[in-house]
Amino acid sequence: MLREIVEGFEETVVVEKPVSKELEITKYLLKYRDRPVLFKDVDGWEVVGNIWSKRERIARFLRTDNKGLLELLAYAIENPKDYRTSKSANFLKNREIPNLKELPIPKFYPRDGGRYFTSAMVIAKKDDFVNVSFHRMMVLDEERAAIRLVPRHLYSMWKDSVDHGEDLDVRIVVGNPVHLLLAGATSVAYGVSELKIASSISMKAFGKPVEVVDMGGIPVPVDSEFVFEAKITDELTDEGPFVDITGTYDIVRKQPVVVFEKMYHVDNPIFHVLLPGGYEHYMLMGLPKEPQIYASVKRVVPKVHGVRLTEGGCMWLHAVVSITKQHEGDGKNAILAAFAGHPSLKRVIVVDEDVNIYDDREVEWAVATRFQPDRDLVVITNARGSSLDPSGKDGLTAKWGIDATKPLSRKEEFEKVNI
Known part of the structure; x- marks a missing residue:
């Protein structure tokens, strides 16, 4: 679905030549700050950024206007809708052991602590509660990353698991439509699932709920480009520095280590990167507020x-x-x-x-x-x-x-x- 979305925008910039994931991606995303940029070759992978860098583009995709976008999000937050479980998803066609160093995960700025997942959302389940939230992750090696956990819902779920001597089983998704991304950035009460908020947006905009597949008891949106099975452990390590939404460096903290165990992806996938401090970062973090x-x-x-x-x-x-x-x-x-x-x-x-x-x-x-x-x-x-x-x-x-x-x-x- 992501390819259809990106290639459907007339303003998309296509970069055909090979581009390095070491700082070079950033130069293009800064040059075309409010236009989607599709990189055809980043270490052999296709990468896209700045997809949702304009309010009007998001509103148009969700079949509304600027004022209607606010009303749509407000409605969805107050009126979550059930999602639908499917038996299949395109990302299940390709399964492999992940090597994070081989993926097109960028280092965005010179003083970054490492290469960062920025558009990834983490899905976790405790009892009947399904939480979906954005978390930056700094690659440590082929299978491990440091995950930034603000003391909110996922942190509480992780802490509860650690207190019981267990790792927290999660699914990490990259490359989702904007209604899922916006829902994942909302701040709602513990027990209200962001997947149901996404489903409410989808029902209003497209007349159908979000579809998910069950992956070990955790529901995962079928429209994801990449899905990782992972566990957040009790091990802590340094995370950062990292450029946050203000375009300035956040501090280094001790954060949990997440271990990536399996990777799934659609045929010819596109890896979504979110430029820290870029307009797309603004939109996805700010609009839900x-x-x-x-x-x-x-x-x-x-x-x-x-x-x-x-x-x-x-x-x-x-x-x-x-x-x-x-x-x-x-x-x-x-x-x-x-x-x-x-x-x-x-x-x-x-x-x-x-x-x-x-x-x-x-x-x-x-x-x-x-x-x-x-x-x-x-x-x-x-x-x-x-x-x-x-x-x-x-x-x-x-x-x-x-x-x-x-x-x-x-x-x-x-x-x-x-x-």
Whole structure:
């Protein structure tokens, strides 16, 4: 399916000549930041990056528009749907013992700790709960990698296994359609399966649920290009440095070792790489957070028209929210609610419904004409923020909100001229 998707985009750049997985892939992905790039020969493998590097491309694939994309994700998070179990999958045609050093796993930047899986999602099951989540993995040798586990759901599942003297059995998938990728990046309560969120997106967009095959009791999407059977062990090793979403290096930590045991792939597979700090990284990490902000703001302001995490803020630290004010003070309440909805958020601009939040010039115009710092600025000091922000310290940051909405008593003085 991935080949059909990539070759179906008119803007795809095809690189025919051999390309090295040592830093060279990065040069092309940076040159064509918002266009898919298909490499025909990376150590004999086909590789693709920047597939989902534009919001509009994602929306178009899911048969909607920018505003509809937010509503689609919000709906799917609130209304997970069952997936369907199939008896076969194309990736089951090819099975072999993996050699991670022979795969086209890139070293992206000079100071990287090694070659990194970046687009891989890990699927694990405990009792009846199936968790799907993104985890970077630094290749150590032919069969082992260091996996970054943030203390969330997969970490809890791994810790429980380790405490019982067991490795955690997982399936690692590479090369999936965007509804699976977006679902894998959502932050939902323990017990809510991201596979069911993906199935809900698929039902809305394509009229059919996600299909999976059972692999040793773990459901795996049939549309995966590569699938690895693996175990996360109790062994710890250094992981990093690694460039994260802000384009700066994350620190080195002790992280678990994952052992790769079997590899499956479709005929003529394409290996998906996710450029750290690239636009595709922004989209896949940021878009699933917008519904969280939307839901939080909607609890304090009934009419919320849109939420956008901005590319200039790495789609992680800066946001714009569009509302219709019903009372003075709604703008400031929306600011506080946005920070609550996405705790990593550092700056939020709240605008009226007549401002296109997807146009940076319109947003700046609203700030220029509807905002006064002495009355419309909200500053919160020593708040918990993003560990990815290099300007913060010990996880603390200052947050600021800009209320660029019109005063209700003088709305006509702030109207944009129109014909």
